[in-house]
Every structure is written in C-alpha cells, then in structure tokens.
Amino acid sequence: MTLDLSVLENVAIFKGLDRAAMESVLSLARHQAFAPGEYAFSQDHDSRAFYVLLKGRMKVTQLTVEGHQVVLHFVGPGEMFGCAAVCGGFAYPGTATAVMQSETVVWTRAAMETLMARFSPIALNAVHILGARMREMQTRMRELATERVERRVAHTLLRLAASAGRRADNGLEIEFPLSRQDIAEMTGTTLHTVSRILNAWQERGVVELGRQKVVVRDSRALGAIAEHPANLGM
Amino acid sequence: MTLDLSVLENVAIFKGLDRAAMESVLSLARHQAFAPGEYAFSQDHDSRAFYVLLKGRMKVTQLTVEGHQVVLHFVGPGEMFGCAAVCGGFAYPGTATAVMQSETVVWTRAAMETLMARFSPIALNAVHILGARMREMQTRMRELATERVERRVAHTLLRLAASAGRRADNGLEIEFPLSRQDIAEMTGTTLHTVSRILNAWQERGVVELGRQKVVVRDSRALGAIAEHPANLGM
DNA sequence: CGTGTTATTGATAGATCTCAAAGATGGTGG
C-alpha cells in the first residue's frame, strides 16, 4: 500500500508543516495493519516506533504485577500513540492492542528524532498534545479519587460517546467492541459492578446494551448521573 | 534580589543550552517569593506565567465542583510548575499554593514563547519532562484504580520520602508540613482513614507522627506494605 | 451443535466513608 500526503492532513503532531517538510515526514513513514488482538507494542519494551492510527481502534493497557489490568487510553483514527515514549526516550508505558481491524502509519524512533531536530514545529506540537493528554489524565485521576463508581462509569461513557459515538437510530452507539470488562478497567471497578450499573440504566432507558456494545440513548440523563452527587434514583 | 546563571543550572527545561542562550533566558526572568498560604496561580485562570521553584515547597491542587480537593503535585526545589499550561496555551489545571516560605523564578508566557521559538532544545526538553510527568500520573492512576487505601498511602509516602525526605536521627522525615488531609487528597481517601492507617503503622514502628509531620522509620516495612497484596497484618 | 467467551444475577463479607465528638497542638494577643 502506498501512502500519500492526505494521510497526514489531520495528524496534529505534523500540523503547520509546509509541503516539503510533509514530504520528508512521509518519506520516512511505513504502513502497518493490525488484526483484532494483535499488538503494536508491549509494556516495558524499549520504544522503537511511533504510530498514527488511520482506521480502526487500538487500546493501550497497563498490567500490574498482581494481574490487574488498567486501560490507559482508547486510540481513535487520527490520534497518535507511543508518542510520549518515543519522543521522551522511555520504555512503552503499556501494551497497544487492536480491538478491531486497524491501519497505522509508523515512524521509527530514529526517523522521529531526525524529524524533530529538523522541523521545530513538531516538538512544539508535541508539547501541546502532551499537555492536552495530561489534562485528560488529571480529570480521570480526580474522578477516581473523588467519585463513586456509578458516576465514574457515567463520565467514562460520556467521553467515549463524544469521541467514538456513531449516530444510530436509537442513540449514540460506541463504534467499537467494548466489553463490560473494558469499562471496568477504565473506571477502576469490576465487570460485575459495571454490569449491574448498566442494566439498571437500561431499565430506565438511559442506555441500550448488547454483547460488547453500548448505545447511549439519553445522554441528558447520563450527564445528570455524572454530575449529580446524589444518585437521584427515585 | 538579583538572579545569576547558577540558578538555572539544575533546571531541566533549560538543560543543554549554551551560555549565551542561558543569558537570554535569565534576562527575561523575574524573581518572586511566596509566604505560606499564598498562591502563584489559580485553577482555570488563563496561564500567564511559568515558574521554577528555587527554595521551599508548592502544592498544586484541583478543586471539584462539590468541594473535594485533589493534590496533583507537590513541587520541590529545581522543579518547574505551570509549564504544561503555559507551553500548551491552556488554563491552569489547578491552584499552586506555597506550603512554606518559597522562592521562584518566573517567566511570562510571551517570554516563554520567544525562548521556545529561538532555542529549540527547550521544546525538546519540555517533551521529555512532560513525558516523565505523564508516566508518574499513569502510575498514580493505576494505583487509584487497583489498590486498596493502605497500599496507596504506602506508595505515596514512599514517593514523598524519596523526593522530599530529610535524613533525621530516627529515619527519613518529610521536609515540609504535610497534614493527614494532604495525604488523603493525594490518595483519594479521607483524613480519618489516613489517620487510622498511620497510627496503626506507628504502633508497629514503621513511622513516627507529629502535627503535619511524618517520619518514615522503616522504609523496608513500608515497601512491603506497598507491594504485598495481603495486609500481612502482624 | 459443542465450546469458549461474555454477561447477568444473587448472597455475603469487608473496606471505607460518614457522622459525631473530643483531644492535641501551636500561635497570638492581651
């Protein structure tokens, strides 16, 4: 498969580069596809490459010594991953797995270093993007530290719907396979508790559920659950 | 007070700059001191300046709409704060308060932008530093998501002792006033639970307590509590 | 139509929060 410049149009880290620079960037890029379950990189391995997702969805997870898993991030089209590790020269903080057929563009670490040294806007863009990620993590951390499970799940679902919601006839459907276990690993709880919460919401018409599927039917109601201290159960 | 180049020696973001560059950096800097309780910037305000702490200790906290507070970071000498916000052009994510008499060096946002555009190593350093912060946050998030309170407190105390521990006759003392409430806000729990946990540890000789004071007497034992799934009570 | 994965649901135990009150501690002003 050949790559052309249009691929880089929406990639934030290369924003503001002129045509010549873009061509340099592209000349060092490689294309790589992943089938569901395949992984791009593994936790604690030295970072060797930096990815931009073109199509599909990748999940970045961290595994604890006790075997608990935490989902750090779901990567959507246009987003990059492995960036902080390659740019900063660290080991990968987690494992990146494809949750559906995915296509990526890849740069080696050496290529990235060349590009950053040569085109200064790249480093500046990276600072912006990392700053934004940082804020997102701070938000999640604050939620984990101060909110009950139900509200955390609500916030998480709202974010997922905003970033990966596809308009369906009955609401906003998360457009990739998302298990109860995944949600649990994003919110610091167990799949059992997630299941109970989602089913209670389904009763009230807030969501619609399927196997590895969630459709947000009433995002107003979900927002109310996310914001209100009380359960407003009634 | 006059500033001289030695002040910048240990500041990571200006590492690798030549002497002339360092002088440019310094010429745009300003000195500012804070008494305990005074703040450098406030949550959600537009970021106008970027700080490096010379002496003392600052605390960056985030307040939720319900009035819960979360401690994002304790800043020690040599560290910078307000960096991500200024470099990325965001509002400050939290409020920076002095917990003891502190001295800082300050750059305005405009100055920072000038410097970053002119001296490319600065942006690269920023990427490194943000990457490292990111990893730290991921660690805390994982702890919040998967560990019980006691282990989280243990991990937090170990980190504090490593970064701000002063050798005392009876162990490592955290060298700034640190209340039970502060620890609770770092670990996502309540001051009551922290108090109970610390007192239990004191009984076992792991720590020694005072008003706004913690001394780690047995960091091995603390490490064991932090790592072991079970409480290993006795 | 098996078979493995994913999801639901009930019962129970336990960790933590919440509510409540009292006890230290250190600083300040008279």
Next chain:
DNA sequence: CCACCATCTTTGAGATCTATCAATAACACG
C-alpha cells in the same frame, strides 16, 4: 507569660458501597 482560638488529629459506631464468591445464562463462532 498565660489564656484562648483556630487547626489539626484521633477515635468510635454505624451505614453503605463495592468486591468477592458462585452459579447460571446468553451469545458468537467454527
């Protein structure tokens, strides 16, 4: 120098959320 006050801390009892244990059910795939 002492009394007072604001803060910080300890401690108890009870309520509740949530994890854990256990079993069954639904689903997709070959």
